[in-house]
Amino acid sequence: MASSGLTPPSRELATERHGAGGVNWLPILFFGALLLLLFAPVIVGMAKEWSSDDDMGHGFFVPVVAGWVAWQKRDELSKIPVKTNNWGFLFLLWGGFQLFAGTLGVELFVARTAFLISLVGVILTVWGVAALRTLAFPLFLLAFMIRIPAIIFTQITFPLQLFASSVAETVLSLVGIPVFREGNILELPSQRLSVVEACSGIRSLLSLTFLSLVYGYVFERKNWLRIVLFFATVPIAIAANAFRVALTGILSEYKRELAEGFFHAAEGWVIFMIALMILVLLHQALNKVYESVYGKR
DSSP states (O other), rough: OOSSOOOOOOOHHHHHHHHOOOOHHHHHHHHHHHHHHHHHHHHHHHHHHHHHGGGGGGGHHHHHHHHHHHHHHOOOOOSSSSOOHHHHHHHHHHHHHHHHHHHTTTTTHHHHHHHHHHHHHHHHHHHHHHHHHHHHHHHGGGGGOOOOOOHHHHHHHHHHHHHHHHHHHOOOTTTOOOOOOETTTTEEOOOOOOOOOOOSSSSHHHHHHHHHHHHHHHHOHHHHHHHHHHHHHHHHHHHHHHHHHHHHHHHHOOOGGGGHHHHHHHHHHHHHHHHHHHHHHHHHHHHHHHHHHHHHO
């Protein structure tokens, strides 16, 4: 019999057609619920840390913001054909093994990152590469809800403590307050100030970095400028914290109560908001320079 020149659609094409009319949320919700059930102890542990550790207080906002960003992409996701990818099973196996190893070895970072790896595996297996690519940014945001490993955390915070102490020593000397610094200890005429780990600036650095990503996503469309804002948060947060330590030293010499308790916490919030404002002003300045060179967007 002569061939008519028509061939039956491949399984891959059929799968794409099946998802083209809309996303089948049932398997996504089903496997998502299984994932949450499996990682429930890990997620509860993270939530407890967010409530007890000031450095991770921003963790409560991370899944909410990541979910909101993913929801903003719902129209784009609805147009993506469902094209399952078996490579997702490799991520699921990887995540499962890492969860087992992290639980067995009581290594929180390993167990918590296993959740993200498994989440990638579910999306890739059930939905496909295109959906995973679309959800890459909110998935990246979820990394900010996981605490940095202690060994790396210490390697970051101690140099920040020394830098803040050094800047504070310089500022205090410039304003006429005698000071002697030994490491992260500042000897003032009336007292001794210790720039402890909580004053290293890591808290504001993590929070400001997370906010810069969200701010760039909402208010900027140029990817290069989003990247600039992201990396600009590092010097801004470090400089702001160093100024905070210097200000604490100055205030404590005039009235010690201003460097403790509520006033100290309020001072930290004010400095953080100033750092955030600097980031916004930097964004506006870079946009003006860009428009003056290349014209309006």
